[in-house]
Amino acid sequence: MSELRGEEWLITGARIAGGDRADIHLSGGVIAAVGAGLSAPGARVLDASGLIVLPGLVDLHTHLREPGADDAETVETGTRAAALGGFTAVHAMANTEPVADTAGVVEQVWRLGEQAGYVDVRPVGAVTIGLAGKNLAELGAMADSAARVRVFSDDGHCVADPLLMRRALEYVKAFDGVIAQHAQEPRLTEGAQLNEGEVASRLGLAGWPAAAEEAIIARDCLLAAHTGSALHVCHVSTAGSVEIIRWAKSKGWRVTAEVTPHHLLLTDDLAEGYDTVFKVNPPLRTRADVDALRAGLADGTIDCVATDHAPHPVEAKEAEWAEAANGMTGLETALRVVQLAMVDTGLLDWAAVADRMSVRPARIGRVAAHGQPLAPGSPGNITCYDPAAGPEAVDPGSHASKSRNSPFGGMELPGRVVATFLRGTATVIDGKVTK
């Protein structure tokens, strides 16, 4: 349940966005004060010396699976995992059963999020009915619903019909919506299994060409420019895509983009043993692509990190490669992977992490209450993170997510989310959920 009053907290000695140390006083669901040597009698105290404080992380791309595939995840278990990962808001993608293409389904998902109370769940509405790519869904109804949908995506599927994509881009301008495209030209990727490259050729797995992603992004950037609309590109995975987005932005076009933590770290040679935990859409690519994605996130061409948390039950992954489901979990490891790939390599500082994982995704998702500066008056959505913890091997068996398909199992990652606050109330304390 969301308590408007919230608890009262005094967080002491934390480095605000990695900068100067200060105390933060949370009261009435907002940041009441930020400064040195604050006092707040009656408040619970969190000694945050050595910790980084970030605005609560916002995930633009998560699969909570409910309604429909609750053997993989529910809104409750998924948002619990999100809170443990330091998130205070997540966008739940529409490829549920039934598809979230009506006001009814998006409101259902929103309410489930409210009931669980771990994060603010922002349902994403489907662009087309049933994700079939043929007819627009009632985007206006979803925008007006209690869920206040602003991000629309057929994620899992590409809106391939160029005319339909144009119409969608134009239509959502009426309510400041944004279309988030899953860029995958369907004809070029029929039966595709792994990045089209040296590894796939050797393993006898049908290739997934980079051009299939880049061609759609280029097309959609041009359409967005032509219609004066906002375009968001989901899970960018290739160096070519980064270049196209950089070019589009240089023209002043309203294009934003996200990258997943796994695409910042992992490459296609991991598929060598046909371990399906590495099977994902878009596929893992080459070292050169990873480097370009990191550079793109560092210089802001890529606006944010979005997990594309895609839980699957064991039997969906325990099969031959061609039969296994695509997807990796990621909520609980995201910030640690970003630390390893971006902060520890000197590509981003913590202030920039705050920007890429909270400020910008909140802006793109039009989520007013999140991604705000850590200053008095802002809603009390805060993440406390210890970058000096570990490194510790990831154990998917201990994850709060219902599913175990993490590609980082056994891998040593630095850092630990210590505490997460949603509107001034602690959802996670000392790395454990509070309820």
Added chain:
Amino acid sequence: MCAMTPQPRPEVASGWKAVLTQEEIRRALSRLAHEILERTHGGDGVVLFGIPTRGVPLARRLAARMSAFEGAAVPVGSLDITMHRDDLRLRPARALGHTEVPPQGIDGKTVVLVDDVLFSGRTVRAALDALNDLGRPRAVQLAVLVDRGHRELPIRADYVGKNLPTAHREVIRVLLEETDGEDLVLLGERGKPAAREEGTTP
């Protein structure tokens, strides 16, 4: 058959004793050839089968002598017994030796198996099984250069070059011109450094 590079002459050093010299080997083979001819009525219907590795050159030499003495060619073959060994599972799969059956075959013939050393008898047991799959000889006999005792099966040689009672821990090493560059039979102790020991108990 696989070509063997002749081994360099091992040091007849500490612990290794020559028990058959080149001359003694030559004389033993001549005697064996005569004995075989005597007991088979001049080598009538005889086929020699050497058991790889060193049984093969020995069989060839015997056949050459028998032909020289009697004036009639004696067919020679080789019989690899690897696939019929009873100890296959004790070591990783071994390379196969070459099996060659002379054109006359073995049905109704007197097969004389030829090997360098007779020890436990297991090699000969395997050879009898292998022979069984190739046909039905009228009789099977065994000729060996050295019989060192310690039989583990009821098998005996019909023709023996030299009887050499040995202790179990001792090792017999047969060197032949065709495979090792010289003719010599050495006796040593297990574990003493010397030329490479080949195979297990023959």
Added chain:
Amino acid sequence: MKRHLISAADLSREDAISVLDTAAELASVAGRPIRKLPTLRGRTVVNLFYEDSTRTRTSFEAAAKRLSADVINFSAKGSSVAKGESLKDTALTLEAMGADAIVIRHPASGAPHRLAGWVTGNVINAGDGTHEHPTQALLDAFTMRQRLAAGGVGGSGPAGAGLDGVRVTIVGDVLHSRVARSNVLLLSRLGAEVTLVAPPTLMPYAVQTWPCGISYDLDAELGKSDVVMMLRVQHERMTAAYFPSIREYRRRYGLDMTRMARMPDHAIVMHPGPMNRGVEIAAEVADSPRSTIVAQVANGVTVRMAVLYLMLGGAEEAQ
């Protein structure tokens, strides 16, 4: 040898030559009154075939039986997950039945890898998707050694010899061919010079990184080939726009009598089968004395006997 034979790359040069030499010795078993050896008595070999393939399955079956192993045939059509019992459950069933070796043919690349993770026996890949078919490459190499031995026809080539300097040209749908992949890996390891010939649409994406040459022009390669191996090309590839028509494919990449005449006199024609007579290979070429297609089938049993013996005939090697 490694515990599993899943890729031709699992064989070192020594391992591969050991298989060929062993097969050469075993070849004579077929001509004996008793076509059996007792070596694998008491061992169980399971043929797990998810694709129809009477030829390969019976080849493995004959090989195992000639070594006195017990053979169990487990036939399942179609994808495992879609049609019921998962590959994992089948693996656990075979494990419980005490399979010493499992020979698996499956439409999905990587299925033998997955299987190997679930069983304690030895896994032999009899063809997985478009990935590999190592025993086919071994029997092809054996056939080449046999036919190209010094002195020409007859004998099996000197023991211990590889295929050094032999020029092999493989023609056809390389992109979808597991036979081509295994052959490129094995033949290059044995010292042969391999050239792939296909239209650009049927060449794998990163083929320049493979240990072989590539060419789009069959006629240019014929005169300098000791072996020309033709691969089957499927009609379905036409509808997926890999080439415009069977006729054009045959004209540019088919081996007919005219092209065969341009090969050196000693050069041989090979085909893993099944053939599309009149498409990639003319009927008269397939039936000519230069064709080793029938010998390849016979050699398949011998080579598979050698693989089974080397894998199962001795103690487990420490990995």
